[in-house]
Amino acid sequence: MRSAEGYSRAQIVLHWAIAALMLLSFVSHEGMKDAWRAFLRATGESMGLGAWLHVISGIAILALAAWRLGLRATRGAPSAPKGSSALMERAAAAVHWGLYAVMLGLPVTGALAWFGGIRDLGEIHEVLFNLGLALVAIHVAAALWHQFVLRDGLLKRMVRPTAARD
Numbered sequence: 635m636r637s638a639e640g641y642s643r644a645q646i647v648l649h650w651a652i653a654a655l656m657l658l659s660f661v662s663h664e665g666m667k668d669a670w671r672a673f674l675r676a677t678g679e680s681m682g683l684g685a686w687l688h689v690i691s692g693i694a695i696l697a698l699a700a701w702r703l704g705l706r707a708t709r710g711a712p713s714a715p716k717g718s719s720a721l722m723e724r725a726a727a728a729v730h731w732g733l734y735a736v737m738l739g740l741p742v743t744g745a746l747a748w749f750g751g752i753r754d755l756g757e758i759h760e761v762l763f764n765l766g767l768a769l770v771a772i773h774v775a776a777a778l779w780h781q782f783v784l785r786d787g788l789l790k791r792m793v794r795p796t797a798a799r800d
Contacts, residue, residue, distance in 0.1 A: 640796025692741035699737035736766040
């Protein structure tokens with residue numbers, strides 16, 4: 635994979651758009667749980683706004699994450715900041731690839747559980763959800779560590795694009 639000097643405007647916009655959609659998905663998941671319980675009780679209730687927001691945000695996350703992976707494959711990603719240890723680089727790579735797996739896996743398992751009627755995937759969806767929360771927390775903590783403790787400018791890469799080509 636190529637190494638870029640920094641992230642492009644498209645990569646930055648996708649990062650923050652996915653973050654916002656993940657937050658929307660999180661706050662709307664109770665609506666989806668309510669819809670699932672109504673479905674199991676066969677009450678005939680339709681999905682409410684929360685459930686629809688959850689579904690739409692999941693589909694959007696899947697599409698944007700695939701686009702983001704495509705950009706990463708063609709444009710690359712910046713190298714670790716100078717002075718990073720090999721352990722920090724491996725941990726960062728593991729968290730990033732774990733986040734990509736969650737961004738792709740959550741919508742797929744959720745859709746197959748709901749629309750495909752595969753109940754066991756609903757359980758996997760829940761596990762991925764909790765894993766995703768942990769990975770996001772680690773990602774945010776690491777970004778703040780870089781910003782306020784190491785002061786290595788890492789966070790600037792996700793705020794300011796380094797190239798105009800998108």
